[in-house]
Amino acid sequence: MSQIFLNFTFSFWVYCSGLLLRDREEELCILYEKINIQEMLCRNGDTEMQVMDEKIRFLKLKVAEKKRQMKLWFKALPVRNALDAHLVVLQIQYSQCKDRIKQMEEIFADPTNESRKRDLGGEDPSPPELLKKIEQLEVELVQKEKKLLETDFLYEHVSRLTDRMRVATENRKQDTLLLAKRTNALQKKVKDRTQKMMALLAELSMKQALAIKLQQEMRDKERFLMTVSSRIDQGLPPPKETENEWLKVLRNEKMQKEAAEKQAAAPYCVHTTAEQRPTAYIPDDEYSLPLPRPYGALAPFKPTEPGSNMRHFRKPVVKPIEI
The missing domain is CATH 1.20.5 (Single alpha-helices involved in coiled-coils or other helix-helix interfaces)
Incomplete structure (x- = not known):
């Protein structure tokens, strides 16, 4: 009996240790995932900061270019009058050149004018x-x-x-x-x-x-086991915690056994927690026997409960029926 108890105690503590290990591994995975998310956010923030720095540098260059253009325009303002006068002179010269070109075209197109051609001079080579x-x-x-x-x-x-x-x-x-x-x-x-x-x-x-x-934990269990063994050898009862654990194990085994017996007694039944709905009714007329009679295709249905959005609608006023 003591060996069975020891084996059961060891199995129980191993099971508890496995559950603790699984919980710690899940927490570690969650922490690693959070670390990865934070690192990704940091990288994205650094990238956005670099982009913003590039934009700021580009805008500073544009501002410097605009300032330089404004300085050039301010410097060009005093010589505008001189440039306008020079432009007028150039326009006059351009119109005179156009008139001169037109006059020379008329002279060249006139076949009666002997002065329109000009001898270039020179000598023609001989055949040898x-x-x-x-x-x-x-x-x-x-x-x-x-x-x-x-x-x-x-x-x-x-x-x-x-x-x-x-x-x-x-x-x-x-x-x-x-x-x-x-x-x-x-x-x-x-x-x-x-x-x-x-x-x-x-x-x-x-x-x-x-x-x-x-x-x-194994050393602690061995110490606990030695303590329990010494108490049993001295004829003393085991500690109260051990007795409670043993009673709990016996109760669980009994519940599992009862559940297995119920399942074996009704193999074709389906266990459900849904609300039971009637499939038959007992007639109340005086010509029929009070025996259950199935509804058939016209069975009554259970209306669904009103949703939470019904609180936005006003309840209807029931009017009395006048005959």
Whole structure:
């Protein structure tokens, strides 16, 4: 009997310890979530502060630009009269130039005017000079064509070299891209492993703290068990707390047993806490027997309770019926 009691006591304390551990883990998760939310809010606030600083700097630059323009306008105000007079002179000169151009066009378009043309002077070369000049131009043309062929040859050679270099560069780009992808993948793996190690270390510290706590509880239980055993060996009754716990366990077992017996006695019944509704009625006429009779398809219904919004409506006044 004492062994059963000890086993039951140990199981009970282990169960209580599990419940406490689960509650503490839930509280720790909630605290971690709150920390993450606060960090996210801080980051968002820093980002908004940076944006506002950029806006303030941009507005300061605009204000400085406007001030500079205002200074320039104030400096230009004293010379406005001189500029207006210069503008009038330029407009007069422009109108005179237009009149002069129109007059010269009329003189040039008049075919009867002999003075509209002007001899440039000079001498025309003779045919031998022209032939000599043509031969000289042909020689220069041959030399230019030779240089053009050399340039085309160099261009083709350089094009082949650049094509080879371009192909080699593209291949190296692919190799560089693959190397960058591999480096990113390795960095991601290292980061994941580091996070997992940190999580495992945190979990290990929690487990160590829990183990220390459970060891302390186990030592307390062993001391309590030794005390109870010594009292039983001396013929003394166990402590009052132990007796109350034992009675509570017996009561729970009895309640569970009664509930299981009720469930086994009515396997096809459904346990419900809903309000029972009648499905039959007893006729009250003198020609029928007082036996329950089912309603059928026209069963009475239970109206729903009025909602909270009915307080906004005035109750109707019931008028008496006059016959």
